[in-house]
Amino acid sequence: MDADERAPLIHRYKEGHRAVMDALRGITEEELDRSASGEWTPRQIAHHLADSEMMSAIRLRRLIAEESPVIHGYNEVEFAQRLTTDRPIAPSLEAMRYARESTAQILERLSEADWNRTGTHSESGPYSVEKWLTIYAAHGHDHAAQIKRSRGTA
Numbered sequence: 001m002d003a004d005e006r007a008p009l010i011h012r013y014k015e016g017h018r019a020v021m022d023a024l025r026g027i028t029e030e031e032l033d034r035s036a037s038g039e040w041t042p043r044q045i046a047h048h049l050a051d052s053e054m055m056s057a058i059r060l061r062r063l064i065a066e067e068s069p070v071i072h073g074y075n076e077v078e079f080a081q082r083l084t085t086d087r088p089i090a091p092s093l094e095a096m097r098y099a100r101e102s103t104a105q106i107l108e109r110l111s112e113a114d115w116n117r118t119g120t121h122s123e124s125g126p127y128s129v130e131k132w133l134t135i136y137a138a139h140g141h142d143h144a145a146q147i148k149r150s151r152g153t154a
Contacts, residue, residue: 001130006115009137014104016140017097020049023147024093032089036152043089044080045143045150050092051079053099056136060103063117063129064110073123096140107133 024042032043040048055074062069114129121127148154 001115006130006133009133010104010107012137012141013107013133014100016137016144017093017100019141019144020046020096020147021093023144023151024089027151031151033086035150037146037149037154039146039150040080041084042147042150043087044084045147046089046096047084047087047092048076048080049140049143050095050099051083052076052139053096056132056139057099057103059127060106060129060132063119063127063132064106064114066119069119071119071121071127073121100140 024046027042032046033041035041051074059071062071110129116128116130118126118128145154
């Protein structure tokens with residue numbers, strides 16, 4: 001992947017928080033805990049995004065700063081079920097926002113050598129900085145679409 005291919009992915013990554021906030025615009029307290037689509041509720045999604053973005057921020061940093069790191073997976077479903085309950089979503093949305101903002105600053109400054117760094121994901125094997133970008137460029141947008149489906153607005 002070259003710089004021209006990465007640029008739109010970095011832009012999409014940076015827009016992920018906005019997409020989620022757009023999907024949540026006008027949501028009521030009642031809507032937070034129901035899902036018209038049978039998927040996670042908007043509340044679960046908001047908290048998952050905070051968990052995932054904090055994990056992903058550390059994953060990227062480890063890929064760049066460590067030699068051949070092992071990137072550990074985690075049970076996203078257990079996190080969503082056990083850590084959600086009735087917590088307000090605003091702090092989680094801010095955690096997502098700032099994890100992305102600080103990480104975007106790193107992405108914009110990576111050298112070609114940094115982009116070629118790799119580690120091993122404990123569940124899926126070889127894991128590169130470029131693979132990380134491909135996954136997380138889509139992540140916020142995918143969950144924004146899921147929020148819309150949960151709200152019955154997609």
